[in-house]
Amino acid sequence: MTDQFPTLPANLLPADGRFGCGPSKVRPAQIQAIVDGATGVVGTSHRQAAVRDVVGSLREGLSDLFSLPEGYEIVLSLGGATAFWDAATYGLIRERSGHLTFGEFSGKFASAAKKAPWLADPAVVAAEPGDAPAPRAFEGCDVIAWAHNETSTGAMVPVTRPADSGDSLVVIDATSGAGGLPVEMDQADVYYFSPQKCFASDGGLWFAAMSPAAIQRIAEINATDRFIPAFLNLQTAVDNSRKNQTYNTPAVGTLLMMDDQVRWMNANGGLPGMVERTTANSRVLYGWADARPEARCFVSDPANRSLVVGTIDFDDSIDAARIAKILRANGILDVEPYRKLGRNQLRVGMFPAIDTTDVEKLTAAVDHILDEGLAGV
Structure with a gap:
C-alpha cells in the first residue's frame, strides 16, 4: 500500500525546493x-x-x-x-x-x-x-x-x-x-x-x-x-x-x-558576497532550530557550524525521516541525513545559489508539519 503524504499549503513552498548537499541546486x-x-x-x-x-x-x-x-x-x-x-x-x-x-x-x-x-x-x-x-x-x-x-x-x-x-x-x-x-x-x-x-x-x-x-x-x-x-x-x-x-x-x-x-x-560580490549569502541562509536555519523545542543543531559549538551544510537533530518523539518524505512529496527535495551517519535529523544544503527566502519557506514548512502533528512516532 502506498503511503499518502499530506499536501502542504502553497504559501509554505519554496520557489525552488532543491536543498541537496551535492548534487545541489543549479540555476x-x-x-x-x-x-x-x-x-x-x-x-x-x-x-x-x-x-x-x-x-x-x-x-x-x-x-x-x-x-x-x-x-x-x-x-x-x-x-x-x-x-x-x-x-x-x-x-x-x-x-x-x-x-x-x-x-x-x-x-x-x-x-x-x-x-x-x-x-x-x-x-x-x-x-x-x-x-x-x-x-x-x-x-x-x-x-x-x-x-x-x-x-x-x-x-x-x-x-x-x-x-x-x-x-x-x-x-x-x-x-x-x-x-x-x-x-x-x-x-x-x-x-x-x-x-x-x-x-x-x-x-x-x-x-x-x-x-x-x-x-x-x-x-x-x-x-x-x-x-x-x-x-x-x-x-x-x-x-x-x-x-x-x-x-x-x-x-x-x-x-x-x-x-x-x-x-x-x-x-555578485565575489567570495565575500557568496559568504554573505551562505551566512544569511545558515542564520535562518540555526535560528529556527534554536527556537523549536523538538529540534537542535547537531554541531553543538556555534563556531563549528557550517555555513553551507546544516544538520538538525530531532527528539525521539519526532520521525525526521517522515518529515523528509512529506517535504519530498511536496517538491522540497534532498533534506535526508547523510546515509552512514544514521541520525534522526535533516541535512540542508545552504550553498550560494540557494535563496534565503527559500530557506525561510523550508523552515515554515517544517513548522507546519510539527505543529500539525504530522511527523510524530
Whole structure:
C-alpha cells in the first residue's frame, strides 16, 4: 500500500525546493549556458580553442574568486575529490601524512593514505561526528590534511596554517566549502574541490588552488622512481592545466555550467558576497532550530557550524525521516541525513545559489508539519 503524504499549503513552498548537499541546486542560467554552447563547444575536441577557452575562463574566474596569491595556480583533472585522494597518495605525500578527521569524508583521505604501501601509516587526530578538531601540525608528517567543511556532519574547520608546520604542505578538502566559506588562500598549499556543491554543477572533475610549494613537491615526487598511474599523475594535471585542458576528455557540459556559476559569483560580490549569502541562509536555519523545542543543531559549538551544510537533530518523539518524505512529496527535495551517519535529523544544503527566502519557506514548512502533528512516532 502506498503511503499518502499530506499536501502542504502553497504559501509554505519554496520557489525552488532543491536543498541537496551535492548534487545541489543549479540555476537556470547554467542550463542555458550548455544550450548556448551547443554549437562550437559541446561535441568538439577538448584540445581545441573553443573548449580550452572555457577552461581558461574558468581558471581565471576561480583565481579572481579566491584572490590567489602570487605563484598559486588553478589545476584541474578528472575523477572528483575521491580521485584526488588517491592522486595525493602517489604525487603529493612524500613519506607520511597527518589528518584531522571528523566525519566520513575527512576520514576517507586518511584511509587512502593508510592503504598506500609506499607510505608510512598516517597520523590521525579524530573527533566524533558533530565535533571538530583544531588545526595542528604533526611531527614527521610532510602533509597536514583536513576538510574545510565536513559534508556528512555539517561541521567546518577554518583554514589556518599551523604555526609549527614547517615545510609540511597544508592540504584542504574544500569539496563542499569552496565558494561558500571564507578562506585566505595563503594559509593552504592545496585547496581542492569538486563542482557539484557551491559551484552548482555536475561531478566528475576536481579543481585545486595550488601553491608554488605544492607544485614543486609534485615535480620532485614525479622525478623519482615511484610508480604513478597516468590518470592520477598530478604533474600531468599541472602540465595540462597550464594549457587550459585536461589529460582525459572532460565533461564539457559541467565546465560550461561551472564557468557560468563562477561568473555569477564574481559578478555578485565575489567570495565575500557568496559568504554573505551562505551566512544569511545558515542564520535562518540555526535560528529556527534554536527556537523549536523538538529540534537542535547537531554541531553543538556555534563556531563549528557550517555555513553551507546544516544538520538538525530531532527528539525521539519526532520521525525526521517522515518529515523528509512529506517535504519530498511536496517538491522540497534532498533534506535526508547523510546515509552512514544514521541520525534522526535533516541535512540542508545552504550553498550560494540557494535563496534565503527559500530557506525561510523550508523552515515554515517544517513548522507546519510539527505543529500539525504530522511527523510524530
